[in-house]
Amino acid sequence: MFKELNPLLHSELRLGVMSILLSVEEADFVYLKQETKATAGNLSVQIDKLSKAGYIEVTKTFKGKMPCTLCRITPNGVEAFEEYVEALKTYIYRKS
Amino acid sequence: MFKELNPLLHSELRLGVMSILLSVEEADFVYLKQETKATAGNLSVQIDKLSKAGYIEVTKTFKGKMPCTLCRITPNGVEAFEEYVEALKTYIYRKS
DNA sequence: ATATTTGGTTTATATTATAAACTTAATTAT
């Protein structure tokens, strides 16, 4: 019937982050913040969750002298995203 | 960029209820409970929220001697659902 | 030198989802 919606992805901000990372190969904190319009605190927390779930990989480097947090999606992340989309379809394209 | 995901619909159970009501014209509490596999308490709360938002219409009747809570989607509900789907697409079919 | 901005993290709070406990009435079993 309905497939379960992975609660880690079923969150506006985390979904946004994943969506960006699917299309962009790598993105830093500042870019993600701009694109998602999230506050830094919220973004930080959600990046952490995605990272702990193994959906994204986070590398802390420096751009010049400024800290720079780079994120990229992992194969597990891609898979989870695709499954999430499949699950969503059971809600959205429903045959009575 | 990303469209906002209506938080009232961005909930697994409420989305399930709306999805059913879109395809079925009318459904009672017991049916919704079976299809969504929700607990009665949870379903009751979520039906109430959808109803207060004007997305569904709830009528309390009796089937024989047993109480029967009938739900149907409203035009506002249909519209909100469609907008929600459009918003979702900005996350899912994203052109980099 | 001090004030402000940048790039974050931590923590406290508000919101939300969920289940457990309860209610009322109808069945079923004894």
Added chain:
DNA sequence: ATAATTAAGTTTATAATATAAACCAAATAT
């Protein structure tokens, strides 16, 4: 007939989640 069970919900307490406010360290501007 009455006691126990089930049905159909609702209310309320709790657990989980999201979010922003407060904070920190380093860099830059004044």
